[in-house]
Amino acid sequence: MHSFVYRANALLTFAVTILAVMCAMASFSDNLNVPSPTAEVQVLNINWFQKHPNGNDEVSLTLNMSANLQSMFTWNTKQVFVFIAAEYETPLNSLNQVSLWDGIIPSKEHAKIWIHTTNKYRFSDQGSNLRGKEFNLTLHWHVMPKTGKMFADKIVMTGYRLPDEYR
Amino acid sequence: MDWQGQKLSEQLMQILLVLFATVAFVTGYLMGSFQIMLFIYAAGVILTTLITVPNWPFFNRHPLQWLDPIEAEHYPKPQPVASKKKPTKQYQK
Numbered sequence: 001m002h003s004f005v006y007r008a009n010a011l012l013t014f015a016v017t018i019l020a021v022m023c024a025m026a027s028f029s030d031n032l033n034v035p036s037p038t039a040e041v042q043v044l045n046i047n048w049f050q051k052h053p054n055g056n057d058e059v060s061l062t063l064n065m066s067a068n069l070q071s072m073f074t075w076n077t078k079q080v081f082v083f084i085a086a087e088y089e090t091p092l093n094s095l096n097q098v099s100l101w102d103g104i105i106p107s108k109e110h111a112k113i114w115i116h117t118t119n120k121y122r123f124s125d126q127g128s129n130l131r132g133k134e135f136n137l138t139l140h141w142h143v144m145p146k147t148g149k150m151f152a153d154k155i156v157m158t159g160y161r162l163p164d165e166y167r
Numbered sequence: 168m169d170w171q172g173q174k175l176s177e178q179l180m181q182i183l184l185v186l187f188a189t190v191a192f193v194t195g196y197l198m199g200s201f202q203i204m205l206f207i208y209a210a211g212v213i214l215t216t217l218i219t220v221p222n223w224p225f226f227n228r229h230p231l232q233w234l235d236p237i238e239a240e241h242y243p244k245p246q247p248v249a250s251k252k253k254p255t256k257q258y259q260k
Contacts, residue, residue, distance in 0.1 A: 001173035
């Protein structure tokens with residue numbers, strides 16, 4: 001601590017070390033928050049359902065989703081990424097996931113959402129397995145923090161079924 | 168800056184930074200704002216820099232007491248020693 005530059009260096013080093021500790025503590029404080037999001041998705045309509053010449057099934061849906069994701073937001077949350085995936089089982093694969101819609105929620109004020117939309121991304125199966133298929137709609141989310149650990153979880157909504165015939 | 172001043176400066180720096188960090192974290196957490204935490208801490212770092220880095224007069228209250236020059240002359244000064252190689256050679260002859 002004998003010179004100006006030495007003192008400045010010591011202070012800067014210590015200040016940055018403490019900043020890192022503060023960020024680690026902020027990340028740790030996210031564990032104290034227990035989110036209780038709610039979500040509800042309805043399939044309002046099967047717009048069309050067809051088999052492509054290449055043998056793949058594809059379906060177009062109209063979805064209505066209402067969700068309250070406000071409890072995910074803490075002081076250390078930058079944004080939340082959410083997506084709805086159709087999940088179903090086929091003889092070849094025990095889990096198929098097809099993303100139908102996604103969105104980025106930038107703040108707590110925008111975390112109460114109500115959306116009426118057709119599927120944003122194509123719902124097609126690699127094969128011809130969709131007729132009469134039972135599927136789940138799952139709301140996945142990734143909570144992106146300002147510092148530290150990212151959290152991910154999901155809500156599984158069961159009991160959806162595709163029609164038995166192409167239309 | 169004298170020895171006591173250096174010690175004081177280092178301790179002040181560490182205590183102030185930890186103090187500001189604690190205040191910033193608690194305030195930020197309670198107000199639910201990461202930004203407030205960073206602003207309080209940044210202000211604390213700047214204030215701490217202004218207090219502990221410049222050589223303020225209060226870091227110089229304990230100047231070193233040097234011996235008087237007269238007292239130093241009582242003791243013999245160290246004399247340069249002749250180089251070692253030559254004497255050993257002469258001794259062998």
